[in-house]
Amino acid sequence: MTSLWANVFKSRQEAQDPVSALLKRIPVFDSLNARDLVRIEKILHEREYRPEERIFLQGDPGLGMYIIIEGNVEIVTEPGHHLLTVLHEGEFFGELALLDESPRTATAIAQSPCRLLCLVQSDLYDLIDRNPKLGVKILVQLARTIGERLKKTNEYVYELKKELKGPPFHE
Amino acid sequence: MNDAVSRWLRIFFALGLLVALFFLMSAIADLVRIMIISALLAYILDPLAVKLESRGMGRGVATLIIFSFVCAVLSVTLIILLPVLTDQLEAVQTGLTPDQVARNISGMDELISRKLAFLGIDNLDLAGKLEKALAGFSDWVFSHLLDVVSLFTHLVLVPFMVFFLLKDGREMKKQLVRIIPNRYFEFSMNLIAKLDWQFGNYLRGQFLDALIFGILSICTLWFLGVKYFLLIGIFAGLANLIPFLGPIAGATPAIIVSIIDTGGLALAGSVIMAFVVMKLIDDAIIQPIVVARSVNMHPLLVLLAVIIGGKFFGILGMLLSVPLTGFAKVALREGIANYRRYRLT
Numbered sequence: 001m002t003s004l005w006a007n008v009f010k011s012r013q014e015a016q017d018p019v020s021a022l023l024k025r026i027p028v029f030d031s032l033n034a035r036d037l038v039r040i041e042k043i044l045h046e047r048e049y050r051p052e053e054r055i056f057l058q059g060d061p062g063l064g065m066y067i068i069i070e071g072n073v074e075i076v077t078e079p080g081h082h083l084l085t086v087l088h089e090g091e092f093f094g095e096l097a098l099l100d101e102s103p104r105t106a107t108a109i110a111q112s113p114c115r116l117l118c119l120v121q122s123d124l125y126d127l128i129d130r131n132p133k134l135g136v137k138i139l140v141q142l143a144r145t146i147g148e149r150l151k152k153t154n155e156y157v158y159e160l161k162k163e164l165k166g167p168p169f170h171e
Numbered sequence: 172m173n174d175a176v177s178r179w180l181r182i183f184f185a186l187g188l189l190v191a192l193f194f195l196m197s198a199i200a201d202l203v204r205i206m207i208i209s210a211l212l213a214y215i216l217d218p219l220a221v222k223l224e225s226r227g228m229g230r231g232v233a234t235l236i237i238f239s240f241v242c243a244v245l246s247v248t249l250i251i252l253l254p255v256l257t258d259q260l261e262a263v264q265t266g267l268t269p270d271q272v273a274r275n276i277s278g279m280d281e282l283i284s285r286k287l288a289f290l291g292i293d294n295l296d297l298a299g300k301l302e303k304a305l306a307g308f309s310d311w312v313f314s315h316l317l318d319v320v321s322l323f324t325h326l327v328l329v330p331f332m333v334f335f336l337l338k339d340g341r342e343m344k345k346q347l348v349r350i351i352p353n354r355y356f357e358f359s360m361n362l363i364a365k366l367d368w369q370f371g372n373y374l375r376g377q378f379l380d381a382l383i384f385g386i387l388s389i390c391t392l393w394f395l396g397v398k399y400f401l402l403i404g405i406f407a408g409l410a411n412l413i414p415f416l417g418p419i420a421g422a423t424p425a426i427i428v429s430i431i432d433t434g435g436l437a438l439a440g441s442v443i444m445a446f447v448v449m450k451l452i453d454d455a456i457i458q459p460i461v462v463a464r465s466v467n468m469h470p471l472l473v474l475l476a477v478i479i480g481g482k483f484f485g486i487l488g489m490l491l492s493v494p495l496t497g498f499a500k501v502a503l504r505e506g507i508a509n510y511r512r513y514r515l516t
């Protein structure tokens with residue numbers, strides 16, 4: 001009898017497993033239900049990186065998006081190895097590579113021992129073929145996330161332009 | 172200096188590993204053959220499973236439905252065609268005993284000897300040679316294709332493997348990817364995706380093309396009244412998997428049978444014309460629609476692959492050699508391109 005109820009509430013329990021809970025915090029997946037999250041989990045590749053091990057290099061063809069389960073990841077630009085940001089548990093990077101294969105715009109390096117989840121573009125397209133409804137949900141959320149980033153970048157560019165122009169000149 | 176030495180050592184190690192793998196595969200050739208056939212079949216059937224999944228089915232249910240459908244189609248086909256196929260196989264095995272066929276062969280023998288006497292050709296003994304060749308062929312058919320143990324092993328193992336490869340292939344791939352070192356992870360995933368796209372389209376296209384060509388050959392040979400039309404048609408369809416050589420290999424048995432059967436060249440002429448027209452239709456209409464152009468192979472490469480495949484795995488090896496060479500070609504081309512793009516030096 002216990003196993004029957006365990007099966008009935010399986011999807012709810014699955015939603016509470018750490019990976020599903022982590023996925024729920026990612027904007028691209030936050031509108032998905034427990035069953036959909038399990039489907040996403042099935043196509044993710046879990047990878048472990050040592051400190052200072054590179055995840056990808058600037059200029060490499062984009063493969064997919066990474067989600068940090070554990071550890072910190074440095075995002076740097078070359079040449080000069082300029083540190084752009086440090087990402088922590090629950091954060092994600094490389095989501096643009098889900099849409100096209102254009103070269104990576106920065107290098108990602110593990111700062112500490114890291115456990116990452118990778119969503120590969122070809123696996124996402126395969127999922128879209130197999131489950132178009134779920135695919136549309138993910139793509140809409142992905143478009144929203146990238147749209148938000150574009151909006152923020154526009155605001156940033158506007159502020160920079162304003163700063164460059166400086167205050168109006170008075171004699 | 173040390174870097175160069177370690178690089179050469181790694182290359183030698185990789186080559187040694189490849190040679191060891193080759194010998195291991197040769198030692199378990201039967202199992203390798205079954206695995207290759209199963210993997211190719213699962214790969215061909217995968218888009219059907221994806222289509223069913225997109226209609227809301229689970230992978231397991233989709234695999235079961237495809238299996239039931241394929242089994243039903245094969246059973247119906249066998250029930251309808253088995254009596255005809257058995258008759259034709261028996262007729263081939265009996266060889267040239269019927270009087271009329273023997274007379275036709277003697278007639279041909281005389282005709283050729285008379286016409287080509289100036290070349291010093293006489294006493295060809297066509298009947299004897301053909302009888303020997305056909306007996307050899309039928310022996311081969313019965314000892315290889317219809318060998319009960321081998322047939323049973325293939326009939327049980329291949330569907331079993333295809334079922335699980337189709338159902339759990341994605342999970343198996345995921346587990347295999349886990350062992351790839353981080354340094355090569357993105358490179359490998361990118362390569363797998365490209366191979367899947369290019370080779371998948373090529374393989375499914377070739378399979379569909381062979382199927383259409385086979386059906387077309389059976390219908391045409393039946394219409395022309397060629398004996399053993401079913402056997403020859405199936406062979407022509409399979410042979411069409413081999414570019415350049417396949418159509419000739421497919422047409423040859425039909426031409427020989429029609430000459431033997433009628434004792435003249437009229438039917439053989441019609442058969443040649445029919446095969447030329449079918450090949451034109453195949454090249455102009457069928458192939459552009461169904462076969463992906465991503466794997467263009469040089470005729471010499473195809474010839475070498477077919478000879479090597481035949482040497483190691485017989486007729487089945489000849490058929491499998493073409494898709495496997497296509498796979499190796501795409502893997503090599505994309506592997507080198509990816510190696511440069513990912514700067515893995």
